Amino acid sequence: EVQLVESGGGLVQPGGSLRLSCAASGFTFSSYEMSWVRQAPGKGLEWVSYISSGYNTYYADSVKGRFTISRDNAENSLYLQMNSLRAEDTAVYYCARLPTTFAGFDYWGQGTLVTVSS
C-alpha cells in the first residue's frame, strides 16, 4: 500500500526556518517524481515545489530562493527546507507523488500544518 507521511510542521516565528519531511513506503520511491503542495487555512491548493527522480527541481515564484526541496532515496524520504518564513507561508503542507512527468498527483500525504506567527 502506498503511504506518504509528512512530519516537521509546527509554530515558527517570522524569519525562522523549518524542515518538513515526507516518509514514503509501498512503492519504489527513487523512480518517482514528487512535489510539495500547500493550502492556507480556508484557501485553495497551491503547488510549491517539484523534484524529479533525477534531482531536477522547480519552485513556485512565491517560495523561490527561500525553500529547497530535496530527496534521500536511500531513506525513501522527501524534504522541504523552508527559510525566511513569512506569515503568508502558514498552511497545511502536503507531499504528493507523480506517476509520470505529465500526470496528476495520484497519492497524497495527510499533510502537516506550518504556522508562521510571532
Place this chain on the structure above:
Amino acid sequence: DIQMTQSPSTLSASVGDRVTITCRASQSISSWLAWYQQKPGKAPKLLIYKASSLESGVPSRFSGSGSGTEFTLTISSLQPDDFATYYCQQYMSYSRTFGQGTKVEIK
C-alpha cells in the same frame, strides 16, 4: 505562469442532479489537466487525468472533457458523497497551477 480559472466558485445542487464545473487556462495546455476532489480536513483525491481519463477506482458518474484552454468536469448524477470542493490543475508546465476551486453544496 499559466493561470487556471474555475467557474462557478460555489454550486448548490440536489442529489441526483447533473453537475458541470468549468476550468479555463490562460494559454493552451493541450490535454494536460487533472481534476481533484477534496473534503474538509482531507487531502485531495485524483479523479481525472489527461483531461478525460478516469483514475482507477473513481465512479463512472465522474467524467472530464476538453482540450486547449477549456475543460469541464461533469458529475452525471450527484450522490451524497460528492458534496466537496473540486479543483482543476494544469501540468503543461512544471509550475503546476491549480484553479481556485468549486465548492459543491447541498441545495
